Amino acid sequence: MLRIDDLSAWYGEAQVLRGVSLEIAAGEVVTLCGRNGAGKTTLLRCVMGLHPGQRGTVELAGRTLSGQPAHRRARAGLGWVPDDRGCYATLTVAETLSLPPVVGPSPWSLEQVYDAFPHLHARRNAPSTTLSGGEQQMLALARVLRMGARLLLCDEPTEGLSPLLVAQVGDILRQAKQHGVAVLLVEQNLHFATTVADRHHLLAEGRVVESLENSEVAAREKDLLAYLGI
Amino acid sequence: MRTKAFVMLCSTALLASACGGGGPKSDAAGGGLSDGKVVFGVLNDQSGAYSQLSGKNSIKAVELAIADYKEKYGDKAVVKEFGVETADHQNKPDVANAKAAELYDRKAVDVILDVPTSSAALKVADVAKEKKKLYFNISAATTDLTGKSCNKYTFHYAYDTYMLANGTGRNTTEEGKKNWYIVYPDYAFGQDMEKSFSAAVEAAGGKIVGRDAAPFPNTSGDFSTYLLKAPTLNPKPDVLGTMQAGAELVALVKQYNEFKLRDKGVGLAVGLMFLTDIHSLTPAALAGTTYTDAWYWNHDLTNRAFADRFKTAAGVRPTFAHAANYSAALQYLEAVQAAGTDGSDAVVKQLEGKTVEDVFLRNGKIRAEDHRVVHDAYLAQVKTPAEVTEEWDYVKILRTVPAADAFRTPSPDCKL
Amino acid sequence: MVNFLQHTFNGLVGGAFLALLALGLAVIFGMLRVVNFAHGAIYMLGAFGAYVLLTEVGLSFWWALLVMPIALALFGMALERLLVARLARLDPLYNFLLTFGLTLILQDAVKSRYGVQSSPYDAPAILSGTLDLGAFDFPAYRVFVLVMAVAVCVGVWWLLSRTRVGMVVRAATERPELSTALGIDVGRWVTPVFGFGIGLAGLAGVLAAPIRAVNPLMGADLIIVVFAVVVIGGLGSIFGSVAAGFAIGLVQAWVQALGEDWALLSQVLVFLVMAGVLLWRPAGLFGREEAPA
Numbered sequence: 001m002l003r004i005d006d007l008s009a010w011y012g013e014a015q016v017l018r019g020v021s022l023e024i025a026a027g028e029v030v031t032l033c034g035r036n037g038a039g040k041t042t043l044l045r046c047v048m049g050l051h052p053g054q055r056g057t058v059e060l061a062g063r064t065l066s067g068q069p070a071h072r073r074a075r076a077g078l079g080w081v082p083d084d085r086g087c088y089a090t091l092t093v094a095e096t097l098s099l100p101p102v103v104g105p106s107p108w109s110l111e112q113v114y115d116a117f118p119h120l121h122a123r124r125n126a127p128s129t130t131l132s133g134g135e136q137q138m139l140a141l142a143r144v145l146r147m148g149a150r151l152l153l154c155d156e157p158t159e160g161l162s163p164l165l166v167a168q169v170g171d172i173l174r175q176a177k178q179h180g181v182a183v184l185l186v187e188q189n190l191h192f193a194t195t196v197a198d199r200h201h202l203l204a205e206g207r208v209v210e211s212l213e214n215s216e217v218a219a220r221e222k223d224l225l226a227y228l229g230i
Numbered sequence: 231m232r233t234k235a236f237v238m239l240c241s242t243a244l245l246a247s248a249c250g251g252g253g254p255k256s257d258a259a260g261g262g263l264s265d266g267k268v269v270f271g272v273l274n275d276q277s278g279a280y281s282q283l284s285g286k287n288s289i290k291a292v293e294l295a296i297a298d299y300k301e302k303y304g305d306k307a308v309v310k311e312f313g314v315e316t317a318d319h320q321n322k323p324d325v326a327n328a329k330a331a332e333l334y335d336r337k338a339v340d341v342i343l344d345v346p347t348s349s350a351a352l353k354v355a356d357v358a359k360e361k362k363k364l365y366f367n368i369s370a371a372t373t374d375l376t377g378k379s380c381n382k383y384t385f386h387y388a389y390d391t392y393m394l395a396n397g398t399g400r401n402t403t404e405e406g407k408k409n410w411y412i413v414y415p416d417y418a419f420g421q422d423m424e425k426s427f428s429a430a431v432e433a434a435g436g437k438i439v440g441r442d443a444a445p446f447p448n449t450s451g452d453f454s455t456y457l458l459k460a461p462t463l464n465p466k467p468d469v470l471g472t473m474q475a476g477a478e479l480v481a482l483v484k485q486y487n488e489f490k491l492r493d494k495g496v497g498l499a500v501g502l503m504f505l506t507d508i509h510s511l512t513p514a515a516l517a518g519t520t521y522t523d524a525w526y527w528n529h530d531l532t533n534r535a536f537a538d539r540f541k542t543a544a545g546v547r548p549t550f551a552h553a554a555n556y557s558a559a560l561q562y563l564e565a566v567q568a569a570g571t572d573g574s575d576a577v578v579k580q581l582e583g584k585t586v587e588d589v590f591l592r593n594g595k596i597r598a599e600d601h602r603v604v605h606d607a608y609l610a611q612v613k614t615p616a617e618v619t620e621e622w623d624y625v626k627i628l629r630t631v632p633a634a635d636a637f638r639t640p641s642p643d644c645k646l
Numbered sequence: 647m648v649n650f651l652q653h654t655f656n657g658l659v660g661g662a663f664l665a666l667l668a669l670g671l672a673v674i675f676g677m678l679r680v681v682n683f684a685h686g687a688i689y690m691l692g693a694f695g696a697y698v699l700l701t702e703v704g705l706s707f708w709w710a711l712l713v714m715p716i717a718l719a720l721f722g723m724a725l726e727r728l729l730v731a732r733l734a735r736l737d738p739l740y741n742f743l744l745t746f747g748l749t750l751i752l753q754d755a756v757k758s759r760y761g762v763q764s765s766p767y768d769a770p771a772i773l774s775g776t777l778d779l780g781a782f783d784f785p786a787y788r789v790f791v792l793v794m795a796v797a798v799c800v801g802v803w804w805l806l807s808r809t810r811v812g813m814v815v816r817a818a819t820e821r822p823e824l825s826t827a828l829g830i831d832v833g834r835w836v837t838p839v840f841g842f843g844i845g846l847a848g849l850a851g852v853l854a855a856p857i858r859a860v861n862p863l864m865g866a867d868l869i870i871v872v873f874a875v876v877v878i879g880g881l882g883s884i885f886g887s888v889a890a891g892f893a894i895g896l897v898q899a900w901v902q903a904l905g906e907d908w909a910l911l912s913q914v915l916v917f918l919v920m921a922g923v924l925l926w927r928p929a930g931l932f933g934r935e936e937a938p939a
Contacts (some may be wrong), residue, residue, distance in 0.1 A: 277757065277762070279762060279863075281761075282761055416909050416913065440905075442906050442909065443910075444909070445909070445913040449868050451854075451858040451864060451868070452660055452857075452858065454659070454660065454899075455899050455903050457857050458653060459903060462741050477763075477863070478859070480861075484856075484857055484858070488787060488788070490776055490785070491909050506763050507763075508761045508767060510764040511766060511767065516764070556682075608923075
C-alpha cells in the first residue's frame with residue numbers, strides 16, 4: 001500500500017531523516033517508535049507532503065506522491081490524524097466530519113460514524129474545539145474514516161487519554177484494519193502498540209535502527225523500553 | 231540652467247573672490263539688481279488639498295505679471311531679466327521652512343509668493359524676517375501674519391479670517407439670520423475662523439446658539455452628527471456656519487443637502503470657499519449659499535479680460551488666489567521700478583503706505599502699520615443651476631464690502 | 647429621546663461603511679495573513695469609478711453599484727496572482743509594504759488624471775429625498791446604505807456559515823496546513839477570497855460616492871480607522887470586524903453629539919477603544935489566539 005524509499009529530510013541545515021525506507025501492506029498496522037526528536041513526526045509530515053525540505057520516494061498503491069502538494073496526497077487516500085487532533089474553533093463537529101472529501105472506495109457514512117461515536121452525535125452542533133480531549137481524538141479518527149482513506153497517518157492518538165479511551169482507539173484501528181485500511185502509527189505507548197500493530201520500526205537519529213514483528217516484541221520488551229528511554 | 235551653472239562656479243573656492251560681488255546672496259543695497267535679475271519664488275501646495283486653488287497655476291499668474299511689466303516699461307524697465315522658481319511645501323510647516331530658505335539662499339529668490347496653510351505661512355514669515363527678503367502671503371488665512379507674527383518683510387495680500395467673518399458673518403446676521411450654529415475643524419485655522427465669526431456675528435447683534443469642533447482630519451468624511459443636531463438646537467439656528475475647507479467642505483455641503491436642512495429652515499454660510507470648491511460640488515449643491523470672496527473673475531470687464539488671458543495660459547478660470555498672485559508680483563515689480571533696485575529695504579519703503587488700483591486690488595492700500603494689504607471684498611452668492619450660463623461662472627456678487635470695512639484695524643500685537 | 651434615536655441610527659449608517667471595509671480586510675487577513683494597506687485606496691477607486699462611469703460612460707449609480715465591485719474584485723484577483731502571491735512565503739511585512747506602495751501609486755495615478763479636487767457625484771433621484779421612519783425623518787439614501795450594508799454582512803455571514811464554500815473557507819482560514827492535509831486545496835481559495843475582500847471595499851466606495859467628498863485621498867485617512875476597527879474586533883474575525891465596525895460608528899456618533907467639549911475625545915475615541923481592548927483582550931474582542939500552524 002505505502003512504500004517509502006530512501007527518504008531524507010532537513011530543517012534548514014539540520015538533517016532529521018537519513019534515508020528511511022519502509023513498506024506497509026493493505027490492512028497492516030505499522031508503528032514508528034523512538035525517542036523525542038528521532039524524526040517520527042517529521043516522517044509522517046513528509047509522507048503527508050507537509051514538510052518542504054525532503055528527498056526520496058513516497059508511493060501509495062503504486063502511485064508516486066513525491067512532489068505532490070498535501071491536498072493531492074489526501075485525495076490519493078491519505079488520512080491525516082495529527083498529534084493535536086486537528087480541531088477547528090470555527091467548525092462544528094458535524095462540519096468537521098464533512099469537511100474533507102471522500103477519497104477511498106469504502107468511506108463510512110455519517111450514520112455509521114454517529115453509531116460508532118454517540119458522543120459526537122450528541123455534540124454535533126458544537127464547535128469542535130469545545131470537545132474533551134478524548135472526543136477530539138475520536139473526531140479526528142472518525143473524520144479520516146469518513147473520507148474512506150486507505151492509509152491513516154496517526155500521530156500519537158493515545159496521548160493523554162484515559163485507559164478506557166485508549167482501548168477504544170485500539171478498537172477503531174483494528175476495525176479499520178479489518179476493512180483493509182493500512183495505518184502508520186507514531187506511538188510512545190509500547191503496550192498499546194503491541195495490541196494493534198503487526199510490525200514495529202524503531203527510529204533513532206533519523207534512521208530505522210531496528211524492525212520487529214509484533215510477536216518478537218514480548219521477548220525484547222526490556223531492550224526496547226530502554227531504547228525508548230522509559 | 232545658466233543661473234545654476236553660474237552659482238556653482240561662484241561657489242567654487244577658486245573663483246570666489248572673482249565673482250563675489252555678483253553672487254546670489256549679496257544684497258543690492260547700493261542700487262541696481264542683485265545678480266542682475268529679479269527672481270520670484272512661488273511656494274505652495276502642488277499635489278495636495280490646496281493644489282487646485284493656487285498650485286502650479288499661480289506660476290502662470292506670475293508670468294502674466296512679468297509680461298505686463300515688460301510691456302508697460304519697455305526700454306525704461308529697471309528689471310530686464312526675470313526668473314520664476316517654485317517649490318511644493320505639501321502644506322507642512324517644516325517643509326515650508328526648509329523650502330523657503332532654499333529658495334532665498336540657493337535659488338537667489340528675491341520675493342516669495344503664495345504659501346497657503348496658515349502654519350506653513352507663519353514659518354515662511356520667520357524665514358523672510360531672518361533673511362531680510364520679501365514675502366507676499368496670498369493664500370493663508372491667519373491674522374497672525376499681520377498680528378503677533380508680523381515683520382518688516384512680510385505682506386499679507388489677499389484675505390484673512392477677519393475679512394471672511396466680517397463679510398459673511400456680519401452681513402448674514404444683519405440680513406436677519408441672527409442665530410448661528412458654527413461647525414469648525416479642530417485645528418488652528420478652524421479655531422481662528424470660529425473666533426472671528428463668533429465675534430463678527432455677536433457684534434452685528436446675532437447669537438451663537440451652538441458650536442461644534444469636528445475632528446480634523448475628519449477621517450470618515452462624515453458630518454452627519456452635526457447636521458442632525460442643527461435643527462434640534464434650542465433656539466433653532468437660522469444658519470449653519472461651516473468653517474471647513476477643501477474636501478471637508480465638499481463633504482459637509484453634500485450632506486447638508488442630503489439632510490434637507492435648507493427645507494428645515496437652517497441656511498448655510500460658508501467661511502472660506504474657492505471657485506474650485508464650487509466647481510467640485512457643482513453650483514446645484516451650493517445654490518443660494520453666501521460667502522465672502524476676495525475677487526471674482528466675472529465681476530466686471532477688467533476682471534474678465536484678465537480671466538480670459540489666464541484661461542489661455544492655464545486652461546481654467548482664475549481663483550482669487552491666482553489673481554492675487556498676479557497682483558502681488560506686479561506690485562513688487564512696480565516697487566522695484568520706483569526704487570531702482572531690488573534691495574529689500576528700499577522695496578519695502580516703496581510699498582509701505584502705497585495706494586494701488588489693479589485688476590485684483592480695488593481701492594487697495596498697502597498699510598504701513600502692519601503690512602495688511604486692504605482692498606474691496608465681495609459678498610457673493612452661488613447661482614442656481616438655471617442662472618449658470620457659462621462654465622466657471624457660478625457666482626453673483628451681492629454687494630461690495632468697502633476696503634475700509636473689509637479688514638480689521640491694525641493690531642496692537644504687530645510691531646514691525 | 648428622539649434625538650438619541652436619530653443619532654443612534656446615524657451612527658449605524660456611519661458604522662456601515664466601517665463594517666463593510668473591516669469585513670473585507672478581515673476576510674483577506676484571515677485567509678492570506680496579509681494586512682491589505684491598499685484597502686483605503688480601493689475604497690477610493692470604488693467611489694471614483696462610480697464618478698468615471700457616470701461622466702465618461704454614462705452609467706448610473708445603480709450600474710456602478712454592480713460594475714465597480716465586480717471590476718475591482720477582478721483587479722484584486724489579478725493583483726493577488728501577479729504580486730501578492732509572490733511575496734506570500736516571506737514575512738507578512740513584505741506584503742504590507744507592497745500594498746502600502748500600491749496605495750501611493752493608485753492615489754497618485756488618480757490624482758494625475760483627475761486632480762485633487764473633489765469630483766461631483768449625486769445620489770440617484772429616487773433616493774434623494776427623506777424617509778419617514780416613524781419617530782423621525784432620515785435621508786433615504788442613508789437608509790439605503792444601512793440596508794445594503796446589513797444585507798451584505800448577513801449575506802457574507804450566510805455564505806460563510808451555511809454553505810460548503812463558506813465551511814471550506816473557514817477551515818482554510820483557521821488552519822491552512824491542517825486543511826490542506828485533509829484534502830482541501832487551500833491555494834485555490836486564496837485568489838477568490840482576496841478578490842472578494844477587494845470587491846467589498848469597492849462596494850463601500852460606490853456607496854460613499856453620493857454622500858462624501860470623492861477625491862484621490864478619501865480613503866487615506868479612513869483606512870487607519872478601519873485598521874483600528876479590525877484590531878478591536880479581533881484580527882481575522884469576520885463577526886468581530888463587522889460588530890466592531892457598527893459599534894465604533896455608534897459610539898462615535900454619540901460622542902460627537904455630546905458637543906464641543908467632547909470634540910477632542912471624538913477624535914481619538916477609536917484609538918482609545920483600541921488601546922483599551924488590547925490591554926483587556928490582546929487578541930481583540932472576538933479574536934482567538936493564533937492557532938498553531
